Amino acid sequence: MPDPFGRAIRDFHRGEQDEPLLQRDGDLTLDHPIERFYFSSFTVNGEESEWLASRLDGPLLDMGAGAGRHSLYFQERFETVAVEVSDHLVETMRERGVADARRGDMFALREQFGRGRFRSALAIGTQLGLAQSMQGLRKFLGDLAFVTTPDGTAVVDCxxxxxxxxxxxxxxxxxxxxxxxxxxxxxxxxGDVSDVLLFRLFAPDRLREAAVGTGWTVSEVRYGDDGPHYRAALEKS
Incomplete structure (x- = not known):
């Protein structure tokens, strides 16, 4: 299956990217900003990064970890497992020094990890929307509750x-x-074209609704400087 997304990020890391990674919807096209999204260093030196780091502890599951931006920081502080569905991205993370980068699907957590394996979890990149429906979101949250400890925490964005x-x-x-x-x-x-990606966009109240009965409560929602994007902190209810 073609993986233009993962291959372009890997090529950027190796200094081999000669063409842009394009996002398309019909005739509409954007250049995807690889360097800004995946290769800027994550450090805890401001309110937003401090807020994120304060809600995570190890062992940590970094879901849809991209090029390992967050994993590289957190693995120096506690055990961190980074998962990606793209072999190219797993390869990139390993080359960049992510200690435990593996191929994995955040929407099939029970098949990959045992009960209570992680103390916290992170899904930054709006891949939460790939749950595609409220039912899919509830299932994901239920599976995430299964693989995290009773006092587990998580941060997701949308x-x-x-x-x-x-x-x-x-x-x-x-x-x-x-x-x-x-x-x-x-x-x-x-020349490689990916499958069409369908994201479901959930308002914070819809995320709260989906969390009911899954073991999670949305404890805080924070909006950034870029308009509609928000991050939500989850705690076990």
Missing amino acids: YDPDHEETEELLGYRDDPTPGLAHRVMHFEYE
Whole structure:
């Protein structure tokens, strides 16, 4: 299966990227900012990074870890396991020094890890939307509760469809249901075309609704400086 996304990031890391990684929705096209999203160093030196680090402890599961930006920081402090569905990204993380980078699917956690394996979990990159539905989100949260300890914590992120700037996102699709929307797009790199990606966008209240009965409570929501993007801290209820 073509993996233009993972291959472009690997090529960037190796200094071999000669063409842009493109995000497409029909005739609309954007250059995906690889360096800014995946290769800027994560350090705890401000309010937002301090907030994130304060909610995580080891062992940590970094889901959809990309090029290992967060794992490289946290593995120096406690055990960190980084998972990615892309072999190219797993290879990239290992080359960058991620100690435990492995191929894994954040939407199949019970098949990969035992009960209570992790003290905390992280999913930064809006891949939470790949749950695709409220039912899929509930299942993911239930599985995440299974592989984390009774006092576990997690941080996830998403785009808020109720924010006025969300409809400017490439691939945005409206939904008549309050607090929900879609985002549809694919990636292209050096002639390779990915499968179409369907993201479900959940407003914070929808995330809270999905968490009911899964073992999680949304303890805090924080918006960044970039409009509709938010991060949510989860705690065991």
